[in-house]
């Protein structure tokens with residue numbers, strides 16, 4: 001008697017009975033949680049990264065990402081459920097390959113797909129019949145079909161019958177304890193019907209919900225829409241923050257009030273500028289592709305302009321705050337609290353704190369910082385700030401400053417203590433909203 005799985009495509013049958021080997025390429029903020037979701041679901045996984053030190057650290061049971069436990073991966077390695085490697089020739093082994101490599105901007109702010117292309121070439125060199133390849137990195141609509149497919153075709157194998165290709169955007173929100181990789185619905189677009197069917201089958205085993213769409217391009221555009229939506233709405237509240245401040249209104253109080261409307265309003269919050277690997281970058285993937293269609297993306301450009309002007313506004317507020325107590329910026333000791341681009345993560349990529357420090361330094365301030373997640377300042381390509389070490393968060397440190405500038409609202413911070421001991425506080429996150437004493441010291445920015 002034949003069973004349903006005997007008539008299935010062999011890869012689908014392997015997915016159904018969880019014998020399919022899952023390969024994750026790029027073991028970073030996205031790749032590690034994704035691998036964990038598949039292993040939690042009962043699959044065996046291989047992890048590929050060009051950075052041998054990351055592979056070595058995982059082998060030693062160490063994590064290089066704050067909120068991810070090295071011991072968890074060490075245990076899976078011991079049980080032979082996880083194999084990290086820098087050997088790309090082993091890409092022939094997994095049945096499904098999920099690509100989570102960086103997609104940054106070039107120095108001229110155009111999409112830099114070199115990591116995606118390099119990975120695809122490595123896959124093409126060893127591609128074998130029956131493999132499913134899925135791109136998860138954020139990119140513009142058309143990348144999977146126009147950039148990856150021609151490279152994979154160089155293998156001599158045919159898409160849709162020999163190998164399968166799909167796009168499924170990663171929506172990971174590092175540090176968000178309410179949503180882990182397996183709890184976020186996965187949008188999936190396939191190059192053809194079989195690619196879609198296989199990719200859906202795979203993800204449905206590891207995540208709470210799959211959302212099939214009609215093409216890779218729709219799935220690619222979906223991710224960029226999500227991030228552009230955030231960028232534009234953050235820009236809007238940033239602009240309103242400046243306006244409301246002139247009127248003498250507290251933008252955060254206004255947002256809290258607006259939030260009580262049960263429909264038609266979603267709260268976004270102002271801050272010192274955009275950070276991270278996604279929101280400051282991804283919309284420009286879309287504006288790049290729009291230029292090819294001779295269409296300007298004015299919302300995206302305007303949002304970029306407003307968001308990148310925020311650090312200057314914050315420094316200007318810091319100058320006003322110091323001036324109010326009779327101090328010039330030049331020579332004043334300003335401590336930046338929080339270097340990570342958002343709370344409770346150790347990721348400094350694109351963080352506005354670097355721009356803040358650079359501007360403060362240009363104005364003659366003596367800068368220092370504290371971040372419980374970032375013990376020393378990494379060197380950043382675009383910013384010239386000294387390689388400082390995080391100062392201890394003590395009453396003495398705070399009292400030694402002329403101004404504490406809150407750039408990131410880490411949960412570890414004791415806001416009462418910060419306001420008590422720092423002579424002056426500039427707060428870009430409304431972090432001090434519940435502090436009762438010494439309100440006169442606080443300047444929102």
Ligand SMILES: NC(=O)c1ccc[n+]([C@@H]2O[C@H](COP(=O)([O-])OP(=O)(O)OC[C@H]3O[C@@H](n4cnc5c(N)ncnc54)[C@H](O)[C@@H]3O)[C@@H](O)[C@H]2O)c1
Nearest residue numbers: 026027028029030049050051100101103119137138170172
């Ligand atoms: N970090 C986020 O919050 C987030 C959320 C959603 C989507 N994304 C997207 O996911 C992708 C990955 O982002 P990330 O934050 O995980 O980046 P990351 O820098 O943390 O990790 C990427 C990893 O890929 C490795 N790598 C680079 N080139 C490689 C290659 N040719 N072969 C194998 N490994 C290679 C790097 O060494 C690094 O370990 C990006 O497209 C990003 O836009 C990120």
